[in-house]
Amino acid sequence: MTEPVLSVRGMRRRFGGVVAVRDVDLDVRDGEVHAVIGANGSGKTTLLRMIFGEVQPDAGRVVLAGRDVSELPVPARVRAGIGRAYQISSNFRGMSTADNVAFGVRAGVGIATALLPGAAAARHAGERTLALLARVGLGKRADDLAEDLSHGEHRQLELAMALATGPRVLLLDEPFAGLGSAEALFVRDLIRGAGIAVLMVEHDLDAVFAIADRVTVLARGEVVASGDPAAVRADPAARESFGNGAAP
């Protein structure tokens, strides 16, 4: 067994009277796509936000490649190797596609060392930015404003931005939301092809079972099933939690 890249232990968070996430354990291994599914409000986004450091858990640890990152703020977790794409595209619409990706690339270079636009570090960052855009299929859109991209292209840009920081594990919140089937196929290949550990939250069960190596089912904040897709598909507790007709 390889060591997990990302280990989550005992994650818990309550909002007022609602326990959004209750004692969740989770492992993501290198090169593995791990999908978290569950009904609306089952705590998927909250779990992702806690792993990333955007929401403070009431209890629980996050360990990245053997290093406890539970106390680190978001930028430090990113530099440690956690990347994140957003459920709702919220990139910098008034900036070019390349500038959007360059944020993450340059943060790795060090914002102060890359201060001179003509410096070698800046040139290197520029090359890496273009390579990332080409990889997600936006090679021709580098100089276009982000606001001119289509919905599908925004998703591609989201992925490029998340990959820009060179993450060891990628957190994706509903990467297939609102995509047409051709776009969905493309994004699916991108995620598979990323070659790094992926933890994704997704509503589209077809996409999940086509792509995931491991599936965890949340219901009311608790893990009710976890394992390889076929086993989860057959699990009665998991089937029940999918609710009204969404069962696979």
Added chain:
Amino acid sequence: MTRPSPAVVAVTVLLMALAAAPLLAAATAQPFVLFLLTRLMILAIAATGLNLVLGIGGMPSFGHAALVGVGAYAAAIVALQTGGGAWTQTFWAVAAATLAAFAMGAISLRTRGIAFILVTLALGQMLFFFAAALEPLGGDDGINVPATFAGDAGFYYAVFALLAAATAATAWVRATPFGMALRGGAVNEDRIAAAGIDLPRVRLLAFAASGAVCGLAGALTTFHTAFVSPAAMGWSRSAELVAMVLVGGAGAVAGPLFGTAAFVALEELLSGYTTRWHLVFGPVLVIVVLAARGGIAGWIDGRTRD
């Protein structure tokens, strides 16, 4: 960046006009014009400092006039207490204002939105009251300072060169990763954090750098008027600086110069008619901000963008 935008062309023309002004003033024997233009340029340097924080970084500081004041007082104290010359005065003005801005930033940047406005305003007022309590320096009334440059044409050009440098520095900083992070943070803090950038640190650095520029403007004010007083440090002066940046075009390289020119021109035009000319400036500000969201610079560029 491709071709220079119309606003950049306009600011270049404006700078060239400022460079030629002393010749015109000499020809027409209107030295008052030079005094006015010097004041305009010093205000524009201060507005350029604020533009880094407010325009580029999206942090609405209402305490920046106090930072200018810290620079002005530091220059005055050096001249009065030690008899130090222009370089020493400028050094201490910049150092003191940078330090004050660092402290102001460290405290205020813990807050957002209205709270940020109120905290910067309160810290600015603290500095204002502190200056007013400096009895050896004239307290409320202020004090005359030995003139460093007596009506010197060289001073005009020194101020001009500093303004041109500050404007060029704005253009440069905007395009650096540091400036991009600052601009991105004004739009979406979470995304900047998700890119692995320590935004609070970037903002604090920007605040300190902005204070340095304002401290420089403060020293120049002391040189220019041979006088310091707390009156120039109050929150209403800070609000005027904010207005200059917004009217000129927040975040635009040319914004501070346009905004200050509009402000000084209005002041000259209207103060002839009424001492309450600020009553007119307010509505003008509202109209400009509503009509052209990018201020004068955005209007010249024929489009607005955030």
